Amino acid sequence: MLLSGSEIVMECLLREGVDVIFGYPGGAILPTYDAMTKYPQIHHVLVRHEQGASHMADGYARATGRVGVCIATSGPGATNLVTGLATAMMDSVPIVAITGQVPRAAIGTDAFQETDVTGVTIPVTKHNYLISDIHELAYCIKEAFYIARTGRQGPVLIDIPKDVQNEKIEFVYPEGEIRLPGYRPPTSANESDVFAARDLINNAKRPIILAGHGIMMSGAMQQLRELSERAQIPVTLTLLGKGAMPEDHPLCVGMMGMHGNAASNHAIQESDLIIALGMRFDDRVTGNLKTYAPHAKKIHVDIDPSEIHKNVKVDVGIAGDLRTVLNQVLPGVNGNTHPEWLNRIRDWQEDSSERDILSNYEGDKLLAPQVINDLWRFTDGEAITVTDVGQHQMIEAQYYPHRRPATMLTSGGLGTMGFGFPAAIGAKFGRPDEPVWAIVGDGGFQMTMCEMATAVQERIDVKIAIINNGFLGMVRQWQEFFYEERYHATPMVNPDFCKLAEAFGIPNMRVTQRDQIQEAVEFANSIKGPVLIEFVVEKEEIVYPMVPAGADLDKMIRRPKKGEQ
Amino acid sequence: MPNNTSKQVVVALVENKPGVLNRVASLFRRRNYNVDSLTVGRTHKSHVSRMTIVVDVARTDARQIVSNLYKLVNVIDVKALTGEPHVSRDLALIKVRTDDVESRNAVTEVCERYPARIVDIGVKYAIVEITAQEDLVEKLIDELRPIGIVELVRTGVVAMGRGVRILDTEYEPINHHQTAGDLERYGV
Ligand SMILES: Cc1ncc(C[n+]2csc(CCOP(=O)(O)OP(=O)(O)O)c2C)c(N)n1
Numbered sequence: 001m002l003l004s005g006s007e008i009v010m011e012c013l014l015r016e017g018v019d020v021i022f023g024y025p026g027g028a029i030l031p032t033y034d035a036m037t038k039y040p041q042i043h044h045v046l047v048r049h050e051q052g053a054s055h056m057a058d059g060y061a062r063a064t065g066r067v068g069v070c071i072a073t074s075g076p077g078a079t080n081l082v083t084g085l086a087t088a089m090m091d092s093v094p095i096v097a098i099t100g101q102v103p104r105a106a107i108g109t110d111a112f113q114e115t116d117v118t119g120v121t122i123p124v125t126k127h128n129y130l131i132s133d134i135h136e137l138a139y140c141i142k143e144a145f146y147i148a149r150t151g152r153q154g155p156v157l158i159d160i161p162k163d164v165q166n167e168k169i170e171f172v173y174p175e176g177e178i179r180l181p182g183y184r185p186p187t188s189a190n191e192s193d194v195f196a197a198r199d200l201i202n203n204a205k206r207p208i209i210l211a212g213h214g215i216m217m218s219g220a221m222q223q224l225r226e227l228s229e230r231a232q233i234p235v236t237l238t239l240l241g242k243g244a245m246p247e248d249h250p251l252c253v254g255m256m257g258m259h260g261n262a263a264s265n266h267a268i269q270e271s272d273l274i275i276a277l278g279m280r281f282d283d284r285v286t287g288n289l290k291t292y293a294p295h296a297k298k299i300h301v302d303i304d305p306s307e308i309h310k311n312v313k314v315d316v317g318i319a320g321d322l323r324t325v326l327n328q329v330l331p332g333v334n335g336n337t338h339p340e341w342l343n344r345i346r347d348w349q350e351d352s353s354e355r356d357i358l359s360n361y362e363g364d365k366l367l368a369p370q371v372i373n374d375l376w377r378f379t380d381g382e383a384i385t386v387t388d389v390g391q392h393q394m395i396e397a398q399y400y401p402h403r404r405p406a407t408m409l410t411s412g413g414l415g416t417m418g419f420g421f422p423a424a425i426g427a428k429f430g431r432p433d434e435p436v437w438a439i440v441g442d443g444g445f446q447m448t449m450c451e452m453a454t455a456v457q458e459r460i461d462v463k464i465a466i467i468n469n470g471f472l473g474m475v476r477q478w479q480e481f482f483y484e485e486r487y488h489a490t491p492m493v494n495p496d497f498c499k500l501a502e503a504f505g506i507p508n509m510r511v512t513q514r515d516q517i518q519e520a521v522e523f524a525n526s527i528k529g530p531v532l533i534e535f536v537v538e539k540e541e542i543v544y545p546m547v548p549a550g551a552d553l554d555k556m557i558r559r560p561k562k563g564e565q
Numbered sequence: 566m567p568n569n570t571s572k573q574v575v576v577a578l579v580e581n582k583p584g585v586l587n588r589v590a591s592l593f594r595r596r597n598y599n600v601d602s603l604t605v606g607r608t609h610k611s612h613v614s615r616m617t618i619v620v621d622v623a624r625t626d627a628r629q630i631v632s633n634l635y636k637l638v639n640v641i642d643v644k645a646l647t648g649e650p651h652v653s654r655d656l657a658l659i660k661v662r663t664d665d666v667e668s669r670n671a672v673t674e675v676c677e678r679y680p681a682r683i684v685d686i687g688v689k690y691a692i693v694e695i696t697a698q699e700d701l702v703e704k705l706i707d708e709l710r711p712i713g714i715v716e717l718v719r720t721g722v723v724a725m726g727r728g729v730r731i732l733d734t735e736y737e738p739i740n741h742h743q744t745a746g747d748l749e750r751y752g753v
Binding site: 022119122123127132133152181207304305308309 | 584591595632732739
């Protein structure tokens with residue numbers, strides 16, 4: 001079959017099982033856009049900014065576990081993808097980005113819309129390709145998908161010169177196996193490490209499991225639960241680990257880290273064994289490394305060997321697939337109870353609930369925690385929530401407990417404002433039968449709100465909850481704590497979000513009182529299509545607890561107890 | 566200058582493809598690894614190049630460097646050589662002043678005490694070549710310095726494990742130019 005490069009791209013996408021791609025056309029990618037007309041099985045979503053396309057591919061991938069695909073033209077189209085690639089890289093999300101490039105003969109001449117995209121994206125992709133020969137095209141696409149979804153997953157970019165897209169060859173799909181001599185993701189643990197890990201687990205008095213994104217990426221939820229239940233080991237989650245264990249499970253202590261549950265942070269600091277599974281000891285979860293978990297032996301399992309000993313030196317480091325490794329370790333793990341330890345943790349949890357603003361607040365303003373908690377109630381805790389970055393993100397992490405994996409999607413490693421709304425659109429494409437809520441701040445939403453047009457054009461059923469506090473709230477919080485309340489460049493004069501939604505053709509509602517929340521959720525659910533709800537909340541809210549950057553993990557700024565102020 | 570740095574020799578087999586050096590350099594810059602020297606050259610297999618990288622590991626665990634290099638898809642194999650018996654060589658060309666009898670004699674005399682030779686000599690300058698271990702090269706440079714070095718170039722260290730410590734690969738690249746009739750490679 002004589003096919004053009006563009007048609008080969010589409011053929012390869014079909015064979016990878018791609019059903020939707022997010023993109024934006026332009027000169028250097030036009031041949032591929034033209035080829036799309038022959039492949040109606042693959043739905044193209046026209047975004048309003050390429051950054052949106054990259055986040056949609058990311059949201060799709062996080063929600064489904066499949067590879068998300070985005071596509072853009074050369075130069076500015078490609079550079080607009082960079083934030084999304086960096087976001088996916090930090091959180092190990094498998095996406096494939098396809099970009100047009102100027103014709104081969106023009107490369108290096110500063111041609112119109114020429115950017116060295118493979119050069120620009122080396123640090124923010126797992127791997128990338130500049131296709132210099134059409135004979136390599138199909139194989140490289142296949143390889144790109146393989147690399148994106150195996151080992152430590154991540155984004156891969158393929159840059160295709162326009163003349164390669166136009167060139168024709170006899171097309172043969174490379175059916176054989178991928179052969180990459182230097183790419184051998186680790187799988188299982190060696191026996192001595194398995195024994196060493198079991199030994200530590202069986203002898204620990206105050207063990208704690210730190211569960212991260214890797215649990216879900218390797219599908220080890222069952223194994224995690226078994227380990228935790230059999231040996232009665234409490235589990236604390238990273239932000240991206242939410243969903244790894246049902247948060248209403250008695251052994252789940254909730255999130256750890258800068259704005260984590262105080263009980264988790266205290267428990268880590270007092271533990272005598274840390275079992276870190278598919279997490280990477282990010283500074284946002286460790287605080288001061290010098291004083292981190294000082295009494296604990298440490299076991300670390302991660303698919304990426306370079307994560308072992310990177311931030312925290314461990315006693316048993318295992319590079320491998322979590323599910324495989326846990327299946328190796330579990331048979332020798334003894335039943336255990338740890339009653340004293342669990343009681344101690346319960347005490348910390350009780351102390352936290354005494355400080356909970358939901359039970360202590362006597363004012364009459366609408367609070368973000370109330371909004372999130374009611375959203376949780378009225379969506380039965382079953383919605384897929386996709387957050388943006390800031391206070392509302394941390395409040396969602398604290399007040400929307402998740403029971404199922406991949407139901408809380410958020411930009412953790414990069415903390416990319418503008419991620420939430422487009423990623424929610426992508427997630428909805430991946431899981432059309434589940435309710436998807438984008439929970440965004442008034443600041444972050446304005447970074448990618450142009451995608452409202454995309455949502456309308458696609459009639460995509462995404463609910464937008466804007467938590468409007470009139471500030472870049474999280475930055476304001478830092479200014480309040482660390483810059484003597486000099487609120488510079490954080491107050492915002494915002495557009496009327498409801499009128500804006502109106503202009504885009506999106507049904508909307510403004511909520512200023514707590515008793516309107518249920519009605520708002522019901523209103524949103526009554527419409528099949530995008531709906532925007534603006535929650536006008538208390539302006540100067542603070543997210544507690546807070547571990548100041550670089551402080552010891554248990555030196556948290558706490559919300560005072562009632563009457564303690 | 567106080568010398569409190571420690572050196573780690575890492576050798577890597579990489580696919581001989583455009584951009585691979587860029588990826589390695591980008592990794593080192595991004596991870597803030599201090600590179601002392603980096604050499605690349607072809608091997609006896611045209612599709613494989615070999616890099617010798619000398620890194621300053623005062624701040625970085627050598628395991629980190631190896632595991633991060635491994636993460637690059639085009640890196641076929643990596644090995645840290647320090648701590649293992651190995652041969653390492655640095656080559657330097659040093660142009661020194663030889664415009665009077667004393668300097669000429671001094672250069673000749675110094676070279677006799679090193680595995681060095683004079684490869685070019687003129688009325689004003691001579692070029693000294695040395696191939697030796699890095700520390701020896703450095704000593705020679707120090708001795709030539711007072712005579713008057715006007716130009717200097719070094720290749721950077723290349724290294725190889727001794728005896729049975731062989732770093733090689735069976736890997737054969739895929740030929741993407743198979744025609745439709747010759748498809749066994751693709752498993753069709
Ligand atoms: C692209 C980007 N720019 C800047 C920041 C720094 N930053 C982190 S949180 C934040 C404030 C977010 O404000 P808003 O979206 O209103 O959410 P809130 O914190 O009020 O909930 C800023 C500016 C960021 N994370 N991402």
